[in-house]
Amino acid sequence: MSVSKKYFTKQLTNWHSHTNERSLPWKEEKDPYKIWLSEIILQQTRAEQGLQYYLSFTEKYPSICDLANAKDEDAFRLWQGLGYYNRCKNMLATARYICEQLSGQFPDKYEDILALKGVGAYTAAAIASFAFGLPYAVVDGNVYRVLSRYFGMEDAIDSTEGKRKFAALAHELLDTEDAAAYNQAIMDLGATVCTPKQSKCDECPLQKKCIAFKDQLIHLLPVKEKKMKVQGRFFNFLLFQYQDEIWIERRADTGIWQNLHQFYLIESEYSIVQKILMENPLLINCKSHIISLRFANQYKQRLTHQLIESKFYLVELKDKPDFLKQRGLWIRKEQSDDYAFPKTIVDFLQSFLF
Ligand code: SF4
Structure with a gap:
């Protein structure tokens, strides 16, 4: 291993033992169920945001079979x-599989962990190293950032070749004697010191040999090949009300917000005003049931690939139409508290209706 690589691993692990003060409840945890739970919650979620969810889940479901029976x-x-509801769906399926098919024993081999629903290479390496001390290096956004900057790597992190190179390098750098500590160290350094913006190079244990720091490339690394395309979507929610009741339905098992509840949804190709909405065949056909219809509020929500504009209309009805x-x-x-809704609808319900 080159001097620069040896230096990297040594400095990183020293920093972790003496300086790293990042404290999160799942750190030092050895129960594979809790580690897995934390990793599923943290996929596409910042640690600070995921913290409360982790605490709520472990309190309500202290073991994998408690979760399986939920x-x-x-x-x-x-x-x-938390969004990305597919994660929750896969999490329940995996808990039930482990509880029912494996007698509640979490798999302890990397390949078996990787085969679980909702678990990719990163999550499998995290569970294998944190719970079982197995020598697998994690490679996530934090790791790409630290490695690309320290080694001045310009390979695109979203290209097949780039991914292969970063994975091989991460594996080479891993401290196999204590894979858990090494993985935790690089993730924490990426989250707290070598951050996407305004990295704290003055506090960084790697600064002396960091190429991006020396050549002032920090803001250019890591490199991405493709810019993410964001699709705009336009939702018009009709909140049908009859006396003190409201109408809801469960969303389909595919696409965004799977299995969550919503009000009647008319999706349009572009943002529309009430006058245009009134031309929708549904509203024309049920005109005789409607006492009043008025615009109430609108919200925007950004998902990874979608920017969703949601407009909410209150529709007061004379009766309950068959459709x-x-x-x-x-x-x-x-009773709306008893049902799960997407965040936008929760915001609407909280701020406006009650
Ligand atoms: S010196 Fe700066 S850019 Fe280099 S690894 Fe440390 S924080 Fe990141």
Whole structure:
């Protein structure tokens, strides 16, 4: 191994033992269930945001079989606000598989961990090293950033070749004697020192040999090949109200917000105003049932690949039309707490309706 690589591993692990003060409840945890839970929560979520969710899940479901026996609806409600609901769905499927098929024993081999639903190479390496001390290096956004900057690597982190190179380098640098500490160290350094913006190079243990620091390339690394395309979507939610009841339905099992609840949704190709919405065949056909319809509020929510504009309309009804009975359910307003909704709808309910 080159001097620069040896220096990297030594400096990083020293920093972790003496200086790194980042404290999170799952650090030093050895229970593979809790480690797995924390890693699933942290996929596409910042640690600070995921913290409360981790605490709520481990309190309500202290073991994997407790989670396996949870009602879908209860787990989804606890997950509410984290987004990417597919993660929650896979998490429940995996908990049930481990509890029922493996007698509650979490797999302890890398390949078996990787084969679990919702677990990719990064999560498998994290669980294998943190729970079982196995020599697998984690490679996530933090690791790409630290490695690309320290070694001045300009390979695109989203290209096949770039991914292969970074994975090989990460594996070479791993301290196999204590893979858990090494992995924790590089993730923490990326999260707290070598950050995407305004990295704290003056506090960095790697500064002396860091190429990006020396050549002033910090803001240019890591390199990405493709710019992410963001699709705009336009949701018009009709909140049907009959006396003190409101109508909701469960979303499909695919696409965004899987299995969560929503109001009646009319999606349009572009942002529309109320006058245009009124030309929708649904509203024309059910005109005789409507007492009043008015715009209430609108929100924007950014998902990884989508920017969603949601407009909310309150629709007061004279009766309960048949077409609504067939596809959703009527609940009393105060019962909305018993159902899981996407964040946008939760915000709307909290700020406006009650
Ligand atoms: S010196 Fe700066 S750019 Fe280099 S690894 Fe440390 S924090 Fe990152």
